[in-house]
Amino acid sequence: MTDRYQQFARSGVGRLIVSRLGLPNPAPLRRYRPGEPPLPGPALVGAAPGGRLGDAVATALKSAGIDMISEPGTANGDGPRYGGLVFDATGIANPTQLRELYTFFQPNLRALAGCGRVLVLGTPPENAATRSEAIAQRALEGFTRSVGKELRRGATVQLVYVAPGAESALESTLRFLLSARSAYVSGQVVRIGTHGAGLAEPDDWDRPLDGKVALVTGASRGIGAAIADVLARDGAHVVALDVPAQGAELSTVANRVRGSALQLDITAEDAPARLVEHLSTRHGGVDIVVHNAGITRDRKLANMKDPAWDAVLAVNLICQPVVNEALINGDVLRPNGRIIGVSSIAGIAGNTGQTNYATTKAGVIGMVNAYAPVLAGRGATINAVAPGFIETKMTAAVPLAIREVGRRMNSLAQGGLPVDVAETVAWFANPASGAVNGNVVRVCGQSLLGA
Ligand SMILES: NC(=O)c1ccc[n+]([C@@H]2O[C@H](COP(=O)([O-])OP(=O)(O)OC[C@H]3O[C@@H](n4cnc5c(N)ncnc54)[C@H](O)[C@@H]3O)[C@@H](O)[C@H]2O)c1
Numbered sequence: 001m002t003d004r005y006q007q008f009a010r011s012g013v014g015r016l017i018v019s020r021l022g023l024p025n026p027a028p029l030r031r032y033r034p035g036e037p038p039l040p041g042p043a044l045v046g047a048a049p050g051g052r053l054g055d056a057v058a059t060a061l062k063s064a065g066i067d068m069i070s071e072p073g074t075a076n077g078d079g080p081r082y083g084g085l086v087f088d089a090t091g092i093a094n095p096t097q098l099r100e101l102y103t104f105f106q107p108n109l110r111a112l113a114g115c116g117r118v119l120v121l122g123t124p125p126e127n128a129a130t131r132s133e134a135i136a137q138r139a140l141e142g143f144t145r146s147v148g149k150e151l152r153r154g155a156t157v158q159l160v161y162v163a164p165g166a167e168s169a170l171e172s173t174l175r176f177l178l179s180a181r182s183a184y185v186s187g188q189v190v191r192i193g194t195h196g197a198g199l200a201e202p203d204d205w206d207r208p209l210d211g212k213v214a215l216v217t218g219a220s221r222g223i224g225a226a227i228a229d230v231l232a233r234d235g236a237h238v239v240a241l242d243v244p245a246q247g248a249e250l251s252t253v254a255n256r257v258r259g260s261a262l263q264l265d266i267t268a269e270d271a272p273a274r275l276v277e278h279l280s281t282r283h284g285g286v287d288i289v290v291h292n293a294g295i296t297r298d299r300k301l302a303n304m305k306d307p308a309w310d311a312v313l314a315v316n317l318i319c320q321p322v323v324n325e326a327l328i329n330g331d332v333l334r335p336n337g338r339i340i341g342v343s344s345i346a347g348i349a350g351n352t353g354q355t356n357y358a359t360t361k362a363g364v365i366g367m368v369n370a371y372a373p374v375l376a377g378r379g380a381t382i383n384a385v386a387p388g389f390i391e392t393k394m395t396a397a398v399p400l401a402i403r404e405v406g407r408r409m410n411s412l413a414q415g416g417l418p419v420d421v422a423e424t425v426a427w428f429a430n431p432a433s434g435a436v437n438g439n440v441v442r443v444c445g446q447s448l449l450g451a
Contacts, residue, residue: 003391003407006414026414027154029183030115032423034206038179039083040113042067048100050091053121053167057086060171064205066178072108081113084178089122089140090162094132101143114153117178120144121170124161124191137161141189148187148411148446156186156412156446165194169435175205176427184388184416185424187446192435195376200336200431208430210235213283215275217266218293220246222392223342225253226418227290230426232257236288239279241266266293267314272326279332288338288429289327291320291364296394298353309356316360321367333380338429341368341384342421345442348386349450361386365440372438381437383428388444389415412445 006026030040043066047054061068066084087104091097101120112118120140128134144159151157158177162170169192176182177190202208214231218224219240228238238259242250247263254261262278264271279286294316297308320341327333346354347361364384371382389395389406395415398406407415421443427433442450 003414005404005407024408024413026412027114027152029154029412029414030180031183031417031419032180036180037066037083038064038175039066039117040115041081041083042069043084043086043178044069044072044082044108044111045086045088046070046104047088048091048097050093051088051121052090052164053088053162053170056162056167056170057088057121057174060174061086061178063171064175064178082108082111082116083113084117084119085109085112086119086178087121089120089137092122092133092136092140093130095136095139098136098139098143101140105147109147109150112151112155114155115180115183116155117182118147118151118155118157119174119177120157120159122159122161124163127163144189145187145446151186151411154183154412156182158182158185158187159189160192161189162192163194166192166435169194169432171201172427172430172432173436176423181423181427183423184412184420184445185441185443186411188441190436190439190441193376193437195379195435195437200434202431204235207235208432209288209426212236212287212429212431213239213279213285214288214290214429215239215241215279215286216290216292217241219253220249221253222394223387223390223418223421224290224292226422227292227425228253228257228259230419230422231288231290231429232259234426234429236429237283239283239286242293266323267319271319272323275323276326276330276332279327280330285332285334286327286337287334288340289323289333290340290342290425291323292342294342294360296354296357298357300353301355304356312356313360316357317363317367320364321371324367324371328374328378335379336431336434337375337378337380338433339371339375339380339382340425340428341365341382343384343386343440345386345388345444345447345450348442351449368438368440376437379434381428381434383436383439383441385421385424385428386440386442386444387416387421388442388447388449390421390443391415391417409449410445410447414445416443416445
């Protein structure tokens with residue numbers, strides 16, 4: 001879908017009008033292209049005294065091919081343009097020491113390149129050794145989210161809480177968040193835990209899913225098709241599932257990704273059994289399950305008819321735990337498996353006319369919470385993406401005025417692309433992301449909705 005305003009704002013006359021009137025000026029986002037460096041420049045790395053992540057950060061940056069600078073240059077004027085600013089805040093043990101954030105970021109923020117990345121690393125407050133440390137570590141959230149609202153030119157910021165003992169599990173997350181793959185993810189808080197049983201370093205970081213089998217529901221178009229593309233690019237064999245009515249488009253996607261097509265209504269009573277049969281006999285199991293299929297039937301609750309409620313609940317939520325149970329109990333989900341849900345910011349913030357939809361999308365978050373401990377015990381994980389405004393057929397059907405508001409009301413002043421959601425799914429799917437469990441990460445450019 002085209003964003004005409006963004007095209008206009010980039011034109012000669014458009015640039016002038018946008019700047020005179022102080023209108024939003026969406027920057028072109030830098031997205032992943034093979035062979036390009038992860039960041040648009042070196043990363044400046046700093047730490048509060050006593051931080052415990054220095055070695056892990058240095059190792060991961062080196063492995064990812066990111067140049068690291070530990071001493072800031074002349075920050076203002078013609079100092080270096082940093083591709084990233086990474087700050088290990090795990091040494092901050094009380095609120096007074098939060099000044100370390102100011103000391104590191106205030107002089108260096110202006111030297112961040114367009115589409116640069118800011119990363120704050122902390123200790124989960126629930127794992128803090130003292131009450132003072134818990135308070136200070138929780139405070140990092142407010143800092144990070146505010147920086148996200150001040151950054152310009154497509155730059156993003158995240159907070160990653162790394163549990164004590166999970167230091168060696170940082171790499172896949174750092175590689176994702178310090179790269180063009182996380183173009184539309186900003187203002188997020190990610191938790192890395194210690195259940196590293198499912199942690200396996202890929203032989204080749206460009207094809208981390210080699211030898212894996214991925215099931216993607218709703219894969220014939222939109223976000224699902226992009227997820228199929230990205231998982232296949234990363235090496236997976238993709239089983240692309242959609243309803244029979246989408247058969248032609250489904251075949252196109254399955255052929256494009258050299259995967260296989262499975263025509264199935266995921267809400268059919270026999271769908272779980274058919275999936276178990278298909279995945280175990282044809283593929284010997286499944287490594288990655290992406291519950292992407294979703295529908296909307298918008299109406300204010302007072303005007304909503306039964307079928308609209310029932311259909312949305314059936315597709316977007318009710319069938320998903322049933323499929324999970326069948327795959328887990330039938331031992332079809334392999335060890336180190338990944339289940340990935342697709343929630344929505346509507347499930348976090350609520351939305352007029354979407355009581356049915358938002359119920360299901362909040363339910364997906366509930367599913368992540370409920371299954372995370374179960375899957376951790378098997379070395380597997382469950383996480384969800386919560387997209388904001390993504391340019392697809394679903395959002396093209398939204399009335400123009402509401403569509404424009406949805407597009408602009410975020411820190412990047414534009415809609416995301418299906419590939420942005422897909423890259424986030426691929427990070428969860430990575431075999432090295434075994435310690436990333438129970439997270440719901442919004443792919444919304446830091447939307448004001450549900451912030
Ligand atoms: N587009 C956005 O801005 C946005 C925002 C937040 C969340 N999402 C979520 O992302 C997911 C994909 O959205 P999209 O925009 O690509 O939508 P889309 O309508 O383009 O694609 C959804 C796909 O799901 C398939 N599907 C529907 N019912 C099915 C069933 N019973 N069995 C199998 N497949 C079925 C459809 O045929 C379609 O191919 C959905 O879960 C949606 O709720 C989208």
